[in-house]
Structure formats: C-alpha cells, structure tokens
Amino acid sequence: MRLSDAIEEFIKTMMMEQDEPEIELKRNEMAEYFRCAPSQINYVLSTRFTPDHGYVTESKRGGGGCIRIIRIQRKNGEFLKYLLEERIGDAISPRAAQILCGKLAEQGAISQRTAQLMYSAIAPESLAVPIPEMLKDKLRARMLRSMLTTVARHGPAGGEG
Amino acid sequence: MRLSDAIEEFIKTMMMEQDEPEIELKRNEMAEYFRCAPSQINYVLSTRFTPDHGYVTESKRGGGGCIRIIRIQRKNGEFLKYLLEERIGDAISPRAAQILCGKLAEQGAISQRTAQLMYSAIAPESLAVPIPEMLKDKLRARMLRSMLTTVARHGPAGGEG
DNA sequence: TACTTTTGATAGTCAAAGATGGTCAGAACA
DNA sequence: TGTTCTGACCATCTTTGACTATCAAAAGTA
Numbered sequence: 001m002r003l004s005d006a007i008e009e010f011i012k013t014m015m016m017e018q019d020e021p022e023i024e025l026k027r028n029e030m031a032e033y034f035r036c037a038p039s040q041i042n043y044v045l046s047t048r049f050t051p052d053h054g055y056v057t058e059s060k061r062g063g064g065g066c067i068r069i070i071r072i073q074r075k076n077g078e079f080l081k082y083l084l085e086e087r088i089g090d091a092i093s094p095r096a097a098q099i100l101c102g103k104l105a106e107q108g109a110i111s112q113r114t115a116q117l118m119y120s121a122i123a124p125e126s127l128a129v130p131i132p133e134m135l136k137d138k139l140r141a142r143m144l145r146s147m148l149t150t151v152a153r154h155g156p157a158g159g160e161g
Numbered sequence: 162m163r164l165s166d167a168i169e170e171f172i173k174t175m176m177m178e179q180d181e182p183e184i185e186l187k188r189n190e191m192a193e194y195f196r197c198a199p200s201q202i203n204y205v206l207s208t209r210f211t212p213d214h215g216y217v218t219e220s221k222r223g224g225g226g227c228i229r230i231i232r233i234q235r236k237n238g239e240f241l242k243y244l245l246e247e248r249i250g251d252a253i254s255p256r257a258a259q260i261l262c263g264k265l266a267e268q269g270a271i272s273q274r275t276a277q278l279m280y281s282a283i284a285p286e287s288l289a290v291p292i293p294e295m296l297k298d299k300l301r302a303r304m305l306r307s308m309l310t311t312v313a314r315h316g317p318a319g320g321e322g
Numbered sequence: 323t324a325c326t327t328t329t330g331a332t333a334g335t336c337a338a339a340g341a342t343g344g345t346c347a348g349a350a351c352a
Numbered sequence: 353t354g355t356t357c358t359g360a361c362c363a364t365c366t367t368t369g370a371c372t373a374t375c376a377a378a379a380g381t382a
Contacts, residue, residue, distance in 0.1 A: 062375025223365025
C-alpha cells in the first residue's frame with residue numbers, strides 16, 4: 001500500500017475513533033511514525049484533505065505548533081447547493097470533478113453508481129475530441145451543473161426510479 | 162503461441178481462479194514476467210479487453226500505480242455490445258440520443274431517472290460551447306458510450322449500486 | 323521592569339528524483 | 353497486408369530534501 005494512502009487512512013481512522021469532527025496532530029511525530037519526510041504529511045493533506053474532499057486544515061508553526069484537520073459537515077442538500085452555486089463555476093478540471101462526484105456519493109446525495117455514471121460522462125476519455133483543454137473544462141462544468149440540477153429536481157437518485 | 166494470446170489467457174485464468182469479476186495487475190511486473198515491452202500489455206488490453214469484449218479497464222499511474230481489469234456480466238455485456246455497435250455509432254444527434262435514452266428507460270434497461278440524468282449530460286444546453294455541431298455529435302456519442310459502459314458494469318440500472 | 327535579541331521547535335514551499343502507466347510510429351512477423 | 357511487438361517519449365502520482373517562515377520562550381540589556 002502506498003504511504004500516502006496509509007497516512008490518509010490513519011488520520012481518518014483517528015477521527016472516526018475519537019468521533020470528533022476535528023483532530024490535531026504534530027507533523028514531525030507523524031513523519032517519524034511513518035518514517036518519512038515531514039513534507040510527506042503536507043502532500044497527503046493537500047491531495048486528500050482539501051475542501052473538495054470535505055476537510056479544511058489549519059496549522060501553527062513554532063514551539064508547540066501543530067496541524068488541525070477539520071471535517072466539514074453539511075446537511076442534506078447543502079453540499080449540492082454549494083456545488084451548484086459556488087464550487088463548480090464555469091470551468092472545472094477532470095480531477096476535481098471526480099473528487100466532487102465521489103464526495104456526493106459518500107454523503108449519500110447520490111448513489112455510488114450515479115457518481116460513476118456522472119463521472120464517466122465528463123471523464124477525459126469521453127471528452128477526447130480535438131478542442132482546447134480550456135473548453136473541455138467549461139464543457140465539464142456545464143454538464144456537471146446540468147446533471148446535478150437534474151438530480152436536485154428528481155430527488156436523491158440511486159433508487160429504482 | 163502468440164505472446165498476446167498468452168497474456169490474454171494468463172489474465173483470464175487469473176480472473177477465473179480468483180473467481181472475482183475484477184483483478185489488479187502491475188504493468189511492469191507483467192511485462193517482466195512475459196519478457197516483453199510494457200506497452201505490449203497495453204496492446205493486449207486494447208485488443209482483447211475492451212467494452213465490446215465485455216471488459217473495462219482502469220489504471221493509476223505514479224508510485225503504487227496499477228491496472229484494474231473488470232469483467233462485465235454476460236447479460237449486460239451483450240446488451241451493451243448491441244447498443245454500442247448498433248445504435249450509437251461514432252456520432253449521434255441530440256434528438257436521436259434523447260430517443261435512445263427514452264427507449265432504454267421504457268425497456269427497463271435503465272431507470273427513468275438515470276435516463277434523465279444521462280440526457281441532461283448530453284443535451285444541447287450542456288454542450289453550449291463554441292465548437293462545430295459535428296464535434297458535438299461525436300462528443301455525445303462518446304459520452305453515451307462511456308455512460309452505458311458504466312451502467313453495464315454496475316448492472317442494469319435501478320438498483321442502489 | 324520593559325523591550326529586544328536569540329534560540330530552538332515547529333510547519334510550509336518547491337523543485338527534483340523516483341515510480342508507475344499511456345501513446346504512437348514504425349519495425350517485425352505470419 | 354493486417355496483426356503483433358518494441359522503443360522512445362510523455363503524463364501522472366509519490367516521496368524526499370534543501371531552504372524558508374513563524375512562533376514561543378529564554379536570554380540579554382537598558
């Protein structure tokens with residue numbers, strides 16, 4: 001298993017066990033525990049604990065410094081609203097779109113299958129036509145908004161419908 | 162026996178033995194095992210493990226990366242083959258796509274909701290970016306193929322997935 | 323005391339190296 | 353003559369290390 005995955009899991013497990021929406025950790029301690037460079041911890045945070053993933057982080061340097069990881073909890077439908085009104089905007093990368101679809105499923109706003117279906121529509125392979133990447137990002141945003149609007153209209157998907 | 166055939170057989174045997182609809186493998190390990198160029202593995206995947214053959218593949222690059230091969234259930238595989246080969250082609254108009262989605266729902270292949278979702282992704286409003294209509298028809302076809310492949314992979318619609 | 327400097331303990335950034343897999347043109351083969 | 357196979361080059365993800373920034377407490381100073 002990848003180191004990054006192990007660290008990610010460790011942190012999430014820690015949050016689960018403490019049943020707290022936030023935890024504090026010492027970067028150097030973590031690095032020592034996993035026998036890796038301290039900056040590895042930053043890498044994990046910046047690739048797996050972003051706002052798109054549903055987390056925000058804070059930190060304090062200097063003596064007694066630490067990193068705080070906070071899980072954002074949104075009520076049913078709020079996340080969807082946030083995506084449509086703020087997050088997606090008029091362009092979005094494939095990677096971000098994938099993360100957001102995954103997050104929607106995790107939150108139960110859509111089923112895992114619907115998430116896969118949505119992502120398969122906007123994945124790079126689907127958009128493999130000769131147009132600038134910039135346009136693809138715009139297309140993706142439009143499609144995603146359109147699909148999410150449909151989801152919002154027709155209820156939280158996944159069901160038999 | 163041709164190398165490609167040997168690799169194909171090896172992979173299929175591996176899936177049989179594990180009795181799993183999906184397996185993961187390392188491209189470089191495989192290449193080493195068969196003493197061939199790593200790209201040979203891609204060749205085998207792209208000629209023998211396509212959706213038309215009843216398989217889909219995913220992969221992840223970078224450290225700890227791997228290739229995942231997923232077998233689509235037989236029933237779905239045949240249904241899919243029909244759709245991909247007979248109905249969609251490499252370009253499709255918005256109207257034809259809409260009708261297709263509707264028929265799929267009628268036949269119970271996908272839920273009404275899924276049909277709406279799929280159509281909202283490929284509707285003209287979603288593709289409202291400045292590119293030739295011809296490209297849009299190709300895009301639509303790609304997206305539809307991709308979404309149907311995903312549906313097939315996860316079983317015939319409706320369920321919770 | 324009150325203010326400044328120093329020091330040690332943290333964390334952040336960024337670029338380079340390492341580890342995978344992907345693509346494509348052309349050679350080799352059957 | 354189409355299929356198979358290879359190799360050079362590319363893209364992506366992970367890991368590390370050198371250098372930088374910040375902070376709190378201790379030490380120095382007027």
